[in-house]
Amino acid sequence: MANTTSAKKATRKIARRTEVNKARRSRMRTFVRKVEDALASGNKTAATEALKAAEPVLMRAAQKGVVHKRSASRKVARLTQALSKLA
Template identity: 60%
Template sequence: MANTSSAKKAVRKMARKTVINKSRRSLVRSKLRSVEDAIASGDKEAAQTALKQAEPAMMRAVSNGVFHLNTGARKISRLNKRVKAIDA
């Protein structure tokens, strides 16, 4: 348990940020899952539409510090590659 007043405040701040980051992470995962589902169904139009919604959500999470920049870029790149490969 925190002993100093500054440590207690830090614990309170972390608790608030944890809730916010959890909701942001959940939103991004939902968007990525919709892209995965569209890819699995083989529907290129739906996959492209879902990817256009997932990419800004992922990059917003990156800018908010929920994900690392390289993680976001890697995930979007791999999904984009898989969406392009649907017709091939």
């Protein structure tokens, strides 16, 4: 358990930040899942729209430090590649 006042405050800040990051990660995964579902169903227009919505969410998560920048870029690139193969 934290002893000093500053350590107690740090614990509170970490708890708040964890909740925010959890929400961002969940939101990111939901958007990615929507793209993957649209790709699996073979619906190109729905997949395009879902990817267009998912890309900023992924990049924002990377910008906020929820995932690494390269991980987000790789995920977007792979989804885009899968979409182009759908033709």
